[in-house]
Amino acid sequence: MEGYVTHTGLMFENAGAFGALLIFAEHRYYGQSLPLGNATSGNLSFLTHEQALADYATLLTTVKSDLAAESAHVIAFGGSYGGMLAAWFRMKYPHVILGSIAASAPILAFPGPDGGEEYANGGEDYWAVVTRDASAAAGASPHCIPALRAAWDIIDAARNTPEGRSRLSAGFNMCSPLSDPVDVDYLKLYVAMAFDTMAMGNFPYRSDYLTGGAGFLPPWPVRVACRSFEGVDLADADALVSAVSAAAAVLYNASGSLTCHSLPADSSYDGIWDYQWCTELLCQESYFRRDGVKDMFYPFEMTPAQVDAHCLDKYGVTPRRAWIHALYGGIEGVARATNIVFSNGGFDPWSFGGVTPSTPLPAFTSSSIERVWIEEGAHHLDLFFSHPADPPGVRLARKREVAAIQKWLSQAAEQRVRENVAAGRKGGLVPGPGDVVD
DSSP: HHHHHHTTTHHHHHHHHHTTOOOOOTTTSSSSSTTTTTTTTGOOOOOOOOEEEEEHHHHHHHHHHHHOOOOOOOOOEEETHHHHHHHHHHHHHHOOOOOEEHHHHHTOOOTTOOOOOSSSGGGGGHHHHHHHHHHHHHHHHHTTTHHHHHHHHHHHHHTTTTHHOOOOOOOTTTTTOOOHHHHHHHHHHHHHHHHHHHHHHEEEEEEOOTTTTTSSOOOOOOHHEEEEGTTTOOOHHHHHHHHHHHHHHHHHHSSSSSBBOOOOOOTTSSSTHHHHHHHOOOEEEEEEEESSEEEEOOOBOOOHHHHHHHHHHHOOOOOOOHHHHHOOOHHHHHHOOOOOEEETTOGGGGGSSSSSSSSSTTTTTTEEEEEEETOOOOOTGGSSSOTTTOHHHHHHHHOOOOOOHHHHHHHHHHHHHHHHHHHHHHSSSSSOOOOOOO
16 A cells, blocks of 8 residues: 555645545555455455445544544545546445545446446557557657567567577576476566556656566656667567567666566466456456557457456356446446546556546536546556656646545535525524514
């Protein structure tokens, strides 16, 4: 949780003006909040987003009671999964929180009521945004996308022979040799996830938000990684592999202290989050489809049957594919909600499933649902502390978010006055027109 506390300055910078108390709640199973003592697969039955929201509702009600502040209003903030939770919190518990700032929240990235195809285009649009970050249109080298596409063919050609794997091990400067074809498959995902993470963290200044404290990504890390391909001959297999290794090292060697690459022990890159994927299809990009045409990666597709087999084998469960839509109603559910600001950024791949200005919402959508687009924004940059390098779009987004909160509070205060006046008249406490007063 500390990583979020130190990287979410929007609340800290504005709490004083609102006379607000800040509360951060640790999500069950992530950290020390373990209902059954540990997070082994047999003890995960209470790991659901619904349980987490109920935790937050109970916590807020208790804290307000303890502080004799039952009439205080609450605003929820969240980014990414936290952004989904913030939006769903307002939808499910509107009597507990007054409104939500939901940043980079892909709440539309779920199957429809029939439980059909996983995600919009099977999640393919996610990887298309990562690819755009590596394009000249996003400020990266024009050599980046062609070079990475060419590299997959080289890696695949070397995959099935000891000699080929030996050359890959040397070219990537692996700490341990790639011993079999499966290791090469993991290497490909290792590279893809590096670009994925750098796209999410494509911030205009150095940041350790997505490195787990292991060093800092440079400003615009995707652009930095793409510079590795400058001047590389695509016909020179060894030079191209070394360039891919250098690009991945922008993330994996952010500390500058590593001397070689190591494949992660968790080849799925998701830890116990995988359980939430396997029960409610809470988003995990390593499962998303890639085709190598709309994106710069190697083709990959995991069918629903393969997902079910994985989840059944690992956890003894299968996904409830229509569950999120059943709970929140997709686009129409957003339209029926009130007091939510959805913000998304052009550099953030999770914007593919977000509520953006281009999302076709129904005509009955509440005017209190606001959609903010940050052209040069990466993963919930608007929730971060202010920085001199912030692009104009993120500064405007923060102003709109603060203004929305002010509006919600003003409207709530006006409503409370009306209710008090109405209650007073009914009880004879406040005279109305035509009343006789002794």
